[in-house]
Amino acid sequence: MDRILIASFIIGIIAISGCVQQQTGQTKAEDTVKEQATELCIAACQSAKESGVPLDNGPCLSEEIVEDWVCDIAHNPRQPIDNEPQNQCSSYRAGKTHHFVELDTDCKLIRAI
Structure with a gap:
């Protein structure tokens, strides 16, 4: 009886974990x-800051990190300067890349999509 209960518990955990992974829509490789x-983006940002690169205008640090x-x-919250094309990654705007990491001027993550 105890073995059946333990086996049922383990099977239930495996089933639940499979459902949760399917709901996220991302694989481990994508994550x-x-x-x-x-x-890498955070490291590039910190390096740029240490080198004196001005980040206040919201530059693109890498077209393909x-x-x-x-x-x-x-900027967090966003400012109008962030929407200016010269301050955005052209490869993303052109559709050559499909994902971006967006950091604030202190190299803190805003979002990664």
């Missing part, structure tokens, strides 16, 4: 790329 893009991801700086 890993997103995390890698975020980490990893494959299909750009690294962009914006």
